[in-house]
Amino acid sequence: MRTLALRRIRRQCDHHRDLRPGMTIATTITEALVVVDLQNDFCPGGALPVRDGHAIVPLVNRLLEQAAVRVLTQDWHPVGHPSFAASHAGAAPGDRTIVGGVEQTLWPVHCVQGTPGAMFHPGLHADRADVVVRKGFRPEIDSYSAFFENDRTTPSGLDGYLRSRGVRGVAIVGLALDVCVAASAVDAARLGYATRVILAACRGIDVHGSLAAATGAMRSAGVVLDTGDEPW
Ligand SMILES: [Zn+2]
DSSP states (O other): OHHHHHHHHHHHHHTOTTOOTTOOOOSOOEEEEEEEOOBGGGSTTSSSOOTTGGGGHHHHHHHHHHOSEEEEEEEOBOTTOTTBGGGSTTOOTTOEEEETTEEEEOBOSOOBTTSGGGSBOTTSOGGGOSEEEEESOSTTOOOOSSSBOTTSOSBOSHHHHHHHTTEEEEEEEEEOIIIIIHHHHHHHHHTTOEEEEEEEEEEOOOOTTHHHHHHHHHHHTTOEEEOOSSOO
16 A cells, blocks of 8 residues: 555656656655544534535544644634624625635624534544644634745745654545635645645535635646546
8 A cells, every 4th residue: 555655646747836756755755644624513413514415524534644744724713703604794794804804705604713603523543633723813813724824925834843753745535615725725735745635535615716816826727637547
């Protein structure tokens, strides 16, 4: 199984933009698994459910067992966060406005710090995580990506963590594929990680063509969309 994993990673590296013809690459790279926002509010029954979001839990647990470095992200908003439609007079979920100087889609109240909706799905083996990166906690701006606030410049600290652990590749799974997974993947690729999204371990919301747009953005950034049935 490990040989298969290395072969897959090596193939991915062949496409990496930092590699030039004739360059040799290390036969192994350390790949981190980043599990995005697998929380109750994003699963059926939650405040902002992704259809079948809970269905990825068994596969994500298997991936967590195999990963060299394990990262969970957790959407973690203060009460009254500006990403909530309820925080803007007359606004409804789905409306758009400006928050923190950037365009913001407004959502139902979700993942409020300390509430049951903000907890990880109870089936997720969250104890396997090496580190949990909380995001969206700043009262002035939202954060989709595991790496940056939505201003795309304020770091979460995850990049430094991964680099200090020698990580050069990132596999991303979780919810929602066309929002926080895609934003994390594009940023990971932009930061120079060999990046893949394991589609079988993601679910999307797909509103107003968001899935096609996110897929295009990930491909343009050099993200590998891994469609394999066997993720490793
Ligand atoms: Zn949120």
